[in-house]
Amino acid sequence: MEFDKLFTPFQINGCEIKNRFVVPAMVTNFCTSDGNITDQFIAYHEAKAKGGFGLIITEDFGVNPNGIGYKNCIRLYDEKQVARNKEFTDKIHQYGTKLFAQIFHPGRQTNSSVNGGIQPVAASKIPDSFNREIPHELTIPEIKTIVNQFGKTAGLMKAAGYDGIELHLAHGYLLAGFLSLRQNRRTDDYGGCLSNRLRIVHEIYQAMRKTVGPDFPITARISLTEGTVDGRKLPETLAIVKDLEKTGFDALNLSNGEYTSYADAVISSAFTPRGNNEADAKEVRKTVNIPLIVANGINDPVLAESLLDQNVCDFIGMARASLADPELPNKTKAGNLNQIDYCIRCLQGCEGGLLKGSHISCLVNPMIGNETKYPFATKPKPKKVLVIGGGPAGMEAAITAARRGHDVTLWEKTNELGGEFIPATYPPAKGEYVNLLVFLRKQLAIRQVHVELQHQASVEDVMAFNADKVIMATGSDPNFPHIPGIENVPVHFARDVLVGKDPLEGELVVIGGGEVGTETAAYLADAERGHVTVIEMTRDINAGLMRTVDTKRFFRDHEVTVMTDATVQSLSIKGVTVRINDETRTISADGIVLATGYHSDNQLYKTLSERLPESQLVAVGDTVEATNALVATQTGFAAGYSA
Incomplete structure (x- = not known):
């Protein structure tokens, strides 16, 4: 397969970029609490530069100490910070990769618990649904101060060796809020008509251009649509991008949506169509003549080349794809598409970590966030390692141990x-x-791991094998709840239904509205196996990180019934008896699916722990506690590395 377009250099205002692979901005939380760069921050970006990406756009730089959305966001507002930034840019430039710095202000999309105790600011006093604090409406003098701060930071960025700047006008942050009637209710020169709402952008552009000069790339990131009741639609965006080109912006990075809304995902989950912005980007292409970057749901170089072939854009933003595999460009160039660790758009590590106040990680690539902790340059003394269990934790442990020699x-x-x-x-x-x-199985073969299927491990087997290190990855089994009557009716575990072992039809009841239960209900509804009812004992279903809203939409479209605050009382041939709203009722059921959680399969581990020293035996993933695949791959990787 040919990738001629992807590996053809292209310029943005005289800055030649060696290929069309772009890493768009992503918050990492790898910096210090005062916004300074760490070794981990540098190592994380270096892996992408080494992996062949032509352009990296950093996460959003704050222009003052409090203009951040997370505690460990990067900032650049003081000359004293330039030297460390220069170390960073010098490191990235060693690989021929260009580095643009994104510059922003969070506006209302922050809160006083992370920004140093400061009330958030915005175009108007309208809070967002996530952070909830009523923002302070900026006065005109305060606007002028922020404009000057953007100008100063731009000059510092150029001094630090960055190759360009991206001004963040998307996703509901401060400047997006000024542009959109969703947030902007001002009655002065910065509100009302579109030309007024664009005023702050013009002023910031002029302030930045004054400090960086005419030949330094200044680009903008903008949402094509906001997808909310009074948010911006594409026709107005087309007017804005035309204005941005006339103003002097050198390129546009096309995204979509706004955080803290029910709009189509800004960060694409697996529910989002791949190449989600293609159609709208084509309309922008007809409107402007400056280079375009398109992102959102593009995790495959074949799709990327197709978008370039169609002249949709000039560069491809592959944010989370670069997390999953920083070597994606190099592997593509070598023709090793079947060795790419593709992003599966689960969002468990890249978004889940941030929402918990931690840094980003990645389910499919446990090295993210650990680049400085787990170097592979040095090899330990070779050992004989036995891994028991071939799920994600076990495969990750085996591959990593083999990588160590x-x-x-x-x-x-x-x-x-x-x-x-x-x-x-x-x-x-x-x-x-x-x-x-597919990736893990391929890596087992490449790393020459000896895989034995249908091998039920026993204590005698393990002791006879005489391994230097035993890694237990025996996983978990589904719970069989103690419900009156459960022994007298046929019930089915969710996993057996999903793989087609137990086909069901008719009136179907899924007990448990967590991730497994909701996914099984969606599977049955999508296959039109009958009418599906989900019974959940808590106040709401939980379909997993950033999947619940999409799942509810799916349930609505497929007429799935959801009963919350409902407790199963008993099972019988008549169906499932539940207690809900202080009433007892029986739901007819031709098939009953159990999705009531998992418990560790750790009996072999417990027995072995009495026979083997602690230094020789370790448990990973669900063997320790029934959790999720992110924990499985992370703990498997760590155990394999330390084997």
């Missing part, structure tokens, strides 16, 4: 590698998840 054997009791991740690939909007299993 150990002789690794993996035992899996079934006839297939993948564990509980196999049924996880079957529900709607999870087809991409299979890419992880």
